[in-house]
Amino acid sequence: MRTIVEPKERIDKLWGIQRTDTAVTYRMMRYVIRVDHNGDVLLHNVITGQLVKLDQAEAKLLEKLPATFTPLMEKLIEHQFVVPNDFDEHQRVVGIRLILRKLADKQEKPGINHITIFPTTACNARCYYCFEKGVKPQTMSEQTANEVVEFLQKHYGGKKLWIRWFGGEPTVGADRISQICEGLHQRGIDFSSKITTNGYLFDEKMVEIACSLWNLDSAMISVDGTKERYNRVKAFVNACDDPYERVMNNIGLLLAHKVHVNLRMNFDKQNYMEFKEILDEARDRFSGNPLLDVYVHQINGHYENVDSSLIQGDEEWFSEKILELNKMSRKMGLLHKKSELPRLEYKWCIAARDDAVTILPQGQLVSCPERMNPDQYKGDLKHGVNNQDLICFWKQFADYERCRDCCLFPECVKILNCAGKDRCFYKLERLDQIKEIVCNLADSSADEQ
Numbered sequence: 001m002r003t004i005v006e007p008k009e010r011i012d013k014l015w016g017i018q019r020t021d022t023a024v025t026y027r028m029m030r031y032v033i034r035v036d037h038n039g040d041v042l043l044h045n046v047i048t049g050q051l052v053k054l055d056q057a058e059a060k061l062l063e064k065l066p067a068t069f070t071p072l073m074e075k076l077i078e079h080q081f082v083v084p085n086d087f088d089e090h091q092r093v094v095g096i097r098l099i100l101r102k103l104a105d106k107q108e109k110p111g112i113n114h115i116t117i118f119p120t121t122a123c124n125a126r127c128y129y130c131f132e133k134g135v136k137p138q139t140m141s142e143q144t145a146n147e148v149v150e151f152l153q154k155h156y157g158g159k160k161l162w163i164r165w166f167g168g169e170p171t172v173g174a175d176r177i178s179q180i181c182e183g184l185h186q187r188g189i190d191f192s193s194k195i196t197t198n199g200y201l202f203d204e205k206m207v208e209i210a211c212s213l214w215n216l217d218s219a220m221i222s223v224d225g226t227k228e229r230y231n232r233v234k235a236f237v238n239a240c241d242d243p244y245e246r247v248m249n250n251i252g253l254l255l256a257h258k259v260h261v262n263l264r265m266n267f268d269k270q271n272y273m274e275f276k277e278i279l280d281e282a283r284d285r286f287s288g289n290p291l292l293d294v295y296v297h298q299i300n301g302h303y304e305n306v307d308s309s310l311i312q313g314d315e316e317w318f319s320e321k322i323l324e325l326n327k328m329s330r331k332m333g334l335l336h337k338k339s340e341l342p343r344l345e346y347k348w349c350i351a352a353r354d355d356a357v358t359i360l361p362q363g364q365l366v367s368c369p370e371r372m373n374p375d376q377y378k379g380d381l382k383h384g385v386n387n388q389d390l391i392c393f394w395k396q397f398a399d400y401e402r403c404r405d406c407c408l409f410p411e412c413v414k415i416l417n418c419a420g421k422d423r424c425f426y427k428l429e430r431l432d433q434i435k436e437i438v439c440n441l442a443d444s445s446a447d448e449q
């Protein structure tokens, strides 16, 4: 066995060395990914992050598993690629996660520095799939924006702030964004920001303000089809021009100002076939700008056409399309995001983290930006976070039967009260990426030898 990527020391230490037991039957550990490449067998341990290339005798041995101990197994056992038949690696991962989280809680400096801010819940578009349908449009007042700045000054703990402007359409509340940013600059608080936007209200002036005042480093803009469909689906309020052209121009403006743009096509069975045209257009307009990433994302929910036919795909359909369409974008040089080999993760999403909060237009604090009902208010700008029950509510793991046997379980942290906890659309794409990384690493380690 030759190691290509060393295990993560911290996780390796916590798991410890597995002792050999000559009396038991061994099997492959559930969280190992096998890749066959150029006649070699490569194994990646998704818990420790270790990647190894087996020698021929070890590779042959794998075919005979489960099997009783033979000396050839020694290294495979030591590095936990094989485990006794009755070993419960799922419980082991859950246990290690708990330890890592407790250690992190002790070490992490107090302070809130991951902030999602809703300058408004109003929006100038009318997408049929919007999860905020029925939410009352409210825009932040000047007074609340001042209170946001005071709140951040009081709670940021001297660390850099990472702000995400969200909504509604956040640019509808652009004045409040500017006001909050001015307040942070005046107080010498370091921050950078991202925005989730439809991109329509940007113009040269707003892009300049976004760069100089908002410290904007990236924008996620959804373009859900080619021009005709886009203009129909977005159905912008009071649009007197061609919204598609305008948004495409604004993407160009943002890129020219060195803002990273994530151009996302939200898709279902109605529009996925237009992704290739969007890619062609992105390539022609922005000629492979490395700051642009173009990708797809499934539309969640249950929607029907006028003839009552379902336009939602099921999980299998979405997973296959995500793999196919994002791969197409990568091949065209329009999706650059690099992924890494998986290993055990323990960090929660922002909804469960003590250093994160979401601020609503009227100053209430919630955990998850997708759950804004009054029963989710965990505090407000004046009193801070003060609802212990809600803090605990968001800190519970989801534990799905089907995830226990999934080789990606160690890196896939899901929380019990997330609306998307039982969705799994990215496994195929992730496995495909992992395979590619493993092959590349094996090739470059062979070159080095």
Ligand code: SF4
Pocket (backbone or CB within 6 Å): 402, 403, 404, 406, 407, 408, 409, 412, 423, 424, 425, 426, 427
């Ligand atoms: S959500 Fe999907 S990828 Fe994650 S552990 Fe479950 S089955 Fe695997």
Ligand code: SF4
Pocket (backbone or CB within 6 Å): 349, 350, 351, 367, 368, 369, 370, 415, 417, 418, 419, 420
């Ligand atoms: S939607 Fe789910 S993953 Fe996203 S912040 Fe909310 S709880 Fe976390």
